[in-house]
Amino acid sequence: MPPGLKDVAARAGVSIKTVSNVVNGYVHVAPATRARVQAAIEALGYVPNMAARQLRSGRSGVIALAVPELQSPYFAEIAGLIVQAAEQRSWTVLIDQTDGQAERERNLVAGLRRHAIDGLIFSPLALAGEELAVESGTPMVLLGERVWHGPADHVAIDNTAASADATRHLTSLGRRRIAAIGVQDRPSAVTAHQRLAGFRSVLAEAGLQGREARVESFHRADGAAAMARLLDEGEPPDAVFCFNDLLALGAIRTLLERGLSVPGDVAVIGFDDIEDGRFSTPTLSTIAPDAPRIAQLAVDLLAERLGDGPAAGGAPRELRVDHRLVVRESTSA
Amino acid sequence: MPPGLKDVAARAGVSIKTVSNVVNGYVHVAPATRARVQAAIEALGYVPNMAARQLRSGRSGVIALAVPELQSPYFAEIAGLIVQAAEQRSWTVLIDQTDGQAERERNLVAGLRRHAIDGLIFSPLALAGEELAVESGTPMVLLGERVWHGPADHVAIDNTAASADATRHLTSLGRRRIAAIGVQDRPSAVTAHQRLAGFRSVLAEAGLQGREARVESFHRADGAAAMARLLDEGEPPDAVFCFNDLLALGAIRTLLERGLSVPGDVAVIGFDDIEDGRFSTPTLSTIAPDAPRIAQLAVDLLAERLGDGPAAGGAPRELRVDHRLVVRESTSA
Numbered sequence: 094m095p096p097g098l099k100d101v102a103a104r105a106g107v108s109i110k111t112v113s114n115v116v117n118g119y120v121h122v123a124p125a126t127r128a129r130v131q132a133a134i135e136a137l138g139y140v141p142n143m144a145a146r147q148l149r150s151g152r153s154g155v156i157a158l159a160v161p162e163l164q165s166p167y168f169a170e171i172a173g174l175i176v177q178a179a180e181q182r183s184w185t186v187l188i189d190q191t192d193g194q195a196e197r198e199r200n201l202v203a204g205l206r207r208h209a210i211d212g213l214i215f216s217p218l219a220l221a222g223e224e225l226a227v228e229s230g231t232p233m234v235l236l237g238e239r240v241w242h243g244p245a246d247h248v249a250i251d252n253t254a255a256s257a258d259a260t261r262h263l264t265s266l267g268r269r270r271i272a273a274i275g276v277q278d279r280p281s282a283v284t285a286h287q288r289l290a291g292f293r294s295v296l297a298e299a300g301l302q303g304r305e306a307r308v309e310s311f312h313r314a315d316g317a318a319a320m321a322r323l324l325d326e327g328e329p330p331d332a333v334f335c336f337n338d339l340l341a342l343g344a345i346r347t348l349l350e351r352g353l354s355v356p357g358d359v360a361v362i363g364f365d366d367i368e369d370g371r372f373s374t375p376t377l378s379t380i381a382p383d384a385p386r387i388a389q390l391a392v393d394l395l396a397e398r399l400g401d402g403p404a405a406g407g408a409p410r411e412l413r414v415d416h417r418l419v420v421r422e423s424t425s426a
Numbered sequence: 427m428p429p430g431l432k433d434v435a436a437r438a439g440v441s442i443k444t445v446s447n448v449v450n451g452y453v454h455v456a457p458a459t460r461a462r463v464q465a466a467i468e469a470l471g472y473v474p475n476m477a478a479r480q481l482r483s484g485r486s487g488v489i490a491l492a493v494p495e496l497q498s499p500y501f502a503e504i505a506g507l508i509v510q511a512a513e514q515r516s517w518t519v520l521i522d523q524t525d526g527q528a529e530r531e532r533n534l535v536a537g538l539r540r541h542a543i544d545g546l547i548f549s550p551l552a553l554a555g556e557e558l559a560v561e562s563g564t565p566m567v568l569l570g571e572r573v574w575h576g577p578a579d580h581v582a583i584d585n586t587a588a589s590a591d592a593t594r595h596l597t598s599l600g601r602r603r604i605a606a607i608g609v610q611d612r613p614s615a616v617t618a619h620q621r622l623a624g625f626r627s628v629l630a631e632a633g634l635q636g637r638e639a640r641v642e643s644f645h646r647a648d649g650a651a652a653m654a655r656l657l658d659e660g661e662p663p664d665a666v667f668c669f670n671d672l673l674a675l676g677a678i679r680t681l682l683e684r685g686l687s688v689p690g691d692v693a694v695i696g697f698d699d700i701e702d703g704r705f706s707t708p709t710l711s712t713i714a715p716d717a718p719r720i721a722q723l724a725v726d727l728l729a730e731r732l733g734d735g736p737a738a739g740g741a742p743r744e745l746r747v748d749h750r751l752v753v754r755e756s757t758s759a
Contacts, residue, residue, distance in 0.1 A: 188521040313705040372646040
């Protein structure tokens with residue numbers, strides 16, 4: 094007969110209830126006790142029967158993380174940080190890539206998969222507001238700028254203020270012909286709208302008229318193409334705020350190809366602080382969200398909703414995370 | 427009463443068996459039929475009871491993908507491609523980040539989580555050979571260079587030949603003071619050993635003596651530091667083969683910082699063909715593995731092992747995927 098909870102408890106010298114707490118990933122087990130139970134589990138080769146356990150407890154020990162795309166370095170970094178934070182609670186993270194498609198995001202919140210997961214950390218791209226209400230009641234934490242005062246706990250930076258900081262950095266350098274790359278027209282493109290609002294507010298303060306370049310998506314190729322259009326359609330700007338780092342890296346590529354210098358002729362700043370920008374030539378100035386804090390808060394909030402904390406049933410909470418301006422070669426002399 | 431299989435079948439005008447095939451993600455359902463069933467599922471709000479289904483069928487519809495780190499663009503790209511390939515079979519992919527730690531890889535293959543997954547696609551970093559045998563019998567497909575003729579189906583490029591191609595490209599440019607960045611001493615660093623073997627074989631053919639720089643890991647910062655050491659310790663090389671693109675991007679950053687030109691003074695080639703290298707300045711020459719093919723084969727092989735194909739029970743198979751040399755600015759005049 095395969096070993097059971099009782100055998101693990103006997104070997105670890107703890108109660109069956111304690112073994113159960115460890116197996117179910119509850120956090121209120123002392124680290125030393127948890128280690129002893131895990132050693133016993135490994136020594137005996139004990140395997141919890143997940144299906145039976147799920148039927149009994151209603152908890153699978155699995156949470157889902159849904160992001161638009163893993164190929165985006167920012168989301169890959171957030172995903173890695175959330176996996177690490179969840180690991181501390183012995184949670185397994187199922188990562189879902191929505192490609193920002195409304196239908197796949199809708200399936201997600203409609204709970205078609207809720208049977209397999211205890212909770213969801215979700216960075217939506219296509220849906221907003223009440224569309225995000227999870228009918229099944231599965232606990233959810235939202236990331237990103239799309240929803241304030243929505244149906245669930247929400248962790249984000251102040252996107253408009255951060256964009257204003259980036260733009261103000263460019264005006265503070267004495268640049269006057271300032272362009273934005275990353276404008277998107279569709280109403281659901283909230284990130285782009287907020288970053289544009291921050292850009293416009295600072296230009297209005299400074300009495301400047303900015304140029305604005307549209308993009309289809311936020312990848313390097315979009316930034317490269319948008320920069321080429323700006324150069325083809327008039328006098329080159331002397332500074333560009335790109336709505337993420339990938340756009341900025343693409344824009345810099347085009348500028349250097351055209352024989353312009355960065356930052357001499359054109360200063361460029363991005364947004365996200367992905368690692369690429371720390372080793373590019375020139376290195377990339379950017380806005381750095383506090384990504385480790387975002388990941389930790391997302392996991393902690395979800396844990397509270399799952400009953401491990403005081404706020405299991407309260408109203409949705411809004412948590413704002415800090416950002417900072419990082420000045421590197423692409424905007425400094 | 428919530429809608430059941432029967433209600434979905436009636437609405438879609440198909441048999442209960444067909445609905446069951448769709449829900450279980452079997453591939454031998456005609457696309458039009460599948461679409462009709464899915465429309466009925468959505469219209470009725472039918473939710474399969476996963477726990478009960480798993481107990482009954484022994485299949486959860488979930489596979490695991492274990493990669494060393496999502497923050498590595500190469501693994502993020504592979505993960506995204508595998509999620510897409512699995513989506514075609516209605517599989518959910520649980521992504522596990524092992525950080526290349528032997529203990530976490532061992533837990534994985536020991537099947538501590540096998541209760542929740544039907545199969546595993548695994549790119550190991552720490553384990554090799556028989557250590558990778560999955561005791562639980564969970565079907566597994568291995569990726570990467572660590573295991574040939576191991577205990578499971580295996581998909582990889584010919585790593586040593588690809589490295590020889592990269593090095594031969596440098597000698598064909600007339601470069602003679604050639605260095606490698608990415609050497610690792612520990613026996614488990616199979617990727618590094620194979621890439622070094624390819625490098626050495628071509629230098630031996632050409633009667634050249636190469637310099638070899640060690641790294642702790644394969645990140646940009648390691649490449650930057652290794653390049654600095656090569657420059658500090660002797661005459662600059664006139665060409666460098668870096669064992670991945672991140673190392674190469676770090677190395678180029680150091681070269682440009684020191685006032686050397688790329689490729690004028692030093693030609694640089696990487697390995698992986700990540701997107702970063704297509705927009706860096708200079709753009710990065712590299713070896714491109716056929717990543718979409720790797721992802722598709724991994725999913726297809728796993729599906730066969732899961733009984734959707736003819737080879738459900740056969741001996742482990744070795745599939746070699748093509749690679750190609752991509753010449754960009756970092757090695758061309």
